[in-house]
Amino acid sequence: MYYNIHTHPHSVSEDVLFIENLYKNFDHEIMGRKVSMGLHPWYLNADYLDEQIINLAENAEKSEVLAIGECGLDKLSSTDWDLQLKAFQLQIKLARNLNKPLIIHCVRAFSEVLAQLKTVNVPVIFHGINNKLSLIQPVIDAGYYLSFGKSLLGGNAAILNTFKITPLEQIFLETDDADIDIREIYKSAAVVKEISEKEIVLQLEKNFLNVFHY
Template identity: 45%
Template sequence: MKYYDCHTYLDMQIEDVVAIRNVQISEDSALGKYQSIGIHPWNVQADFETELAILEEKITSDAIIAVGECGLDRLHFETFELQKKVFQQQITFANKYQKPLIVHCVKAFSECLQLLSLAKVPVIIHGVNNKWDSIAAFVDRGYFLSFGAAILKVNSISRKILPQIPIHQLLLETDDTDISIQSIYQTAASLLTIDSEAFNLQIESNFHKIFQI
């Protein structure tokens, strides 16, 4: 049985785990069989045009199967207007090269939705740990919602809203933690009261709808 980790920062080659490793544009992207690459909203700088040019060149690599992590983060308010420009351009790249988007969205849901209306590729909202009112519109648009280690915490919002997500729009991730994807699978299946084998097969099906690997 395989496990699918749609977003990780760690280079862990583990048998039976298919993981998409997020790399930065400054990194040597040789590590990891499958990778995503993007400009994180925390890393947006005034000279973003130079970084976008580097990013587009790297996106063309066959090893890059998704654009991101990219998006908007209102907590970094000092660069918010620049974030929108950089995010929009990354959506353009994703459309041009037909690679899915892995999206970071913090307290900028309406702005993300507005810009994502331009996307013509599958969209994954990663690290979901938000109240239903904040993410309902993403679900209605058919975007995929990715849950991570937060569901292991008994009182997390993530854990409470997981049962409201249509199972055909669900993905799982480890992000920047060293928690095993298997433990996240086990917890998610338990919370949804679904047989673990059937649950694994559903996540596998969702994954392959997005990533042509």
């Protein structure tokens, strides 16, 4: 089985288990899908935050919701910083209350995000990693998971080096909204790690079962 932990599904394949990321319409019928749900920093609105958090909390209890997020901090976003912080803190609290993992969106805010996560005791996954190692090393050292996607196909040496150094036990793979097959990313991951694809498949299954309960 292949695992795609962050996507908007384009095609459904029997040997791929995927988590669909929802950032709105939390009350829509989930119908047996596996999802993550959270308030993305790009789409926050101060006038509705309290309502949105209540709505998220009501729906995130469902067993189909495997994780809270993506949520986090983004220094390139035009969203007010204090609003981003407040929304992030409320969702961290929610993840702790529900005992569900957090999927993090982090852009140019690694130290700020890590500071917020200090008291978190649920598994944490930073998604969409496309950074050089010096930025990511503190995330690795903190024991969090890192999810890589299409950047593994791009051939950027610094990103590939980050992937190479990240311990296999802390890795996930994702397609996000790119229209690519997760199996292509597995293939590239195996090449960069210089191990067999089977080894990646088996380790990512272990990681998935360690983090997600469904």
